[in-house]
Amino acid sequence: METKKRQKIVYAVAVLTAVWGLYNFLGDANKKTIPNPEQLKTVAKKTATYKPADSVDIDEYNKLAWGRDPFYRSVDENKKPTGEPVQTPGWILSGILWDETNPSAVINKKIVRHGDIVNGAKVVRIHKNLVTLEKDNLEFTLNIKKDKS
DSSP states (O other): OOHHHHHHHHHHHHHHHHHHHHHHHHHHHHHOOOOOHHHHHHHHHHHOOOOOGGGOOHHHHHHSOOOOOTTOOOOOTTOOOOSSOOOOOSOOEEEEEOOSSSOEEEETTEEEETTOEETTEEEEEEOSSEEEEEETTEEEEEEOOOOOO
16 A cells, blocks of 8 residues: 555544544533523422431331341440459550561550560560560460450
């Protein structure tokens, strides 16, 4: 194919593409119309089916069978608080970030690694499911405390 003929075809395709793009770009703007407020009011009157908040009957609402509330923690009647103070441990392990080369753990809401000191205890080892600490030449392990809710 000759170069001049090829150039004419390329120019024709470019012009057609530009015309098509302008038509679609400018043509959509003419099709979009913003409804006036009167039209919106009539649509709202036809589609709105709601009750005002002051007309909700709370007793009737509470009688509905919703099931157990996942955010409510019931207080066990058998576990009433005694007068004794509750002792909290000095270290609370809340998570382990496991990596073969650089494991880390979350103890007392702080990220620690091997060799770090937490409340006077040195982090000796971090395993996939427990952390070993050393204090006063005594080693002890921490497990992740699971919430019983």
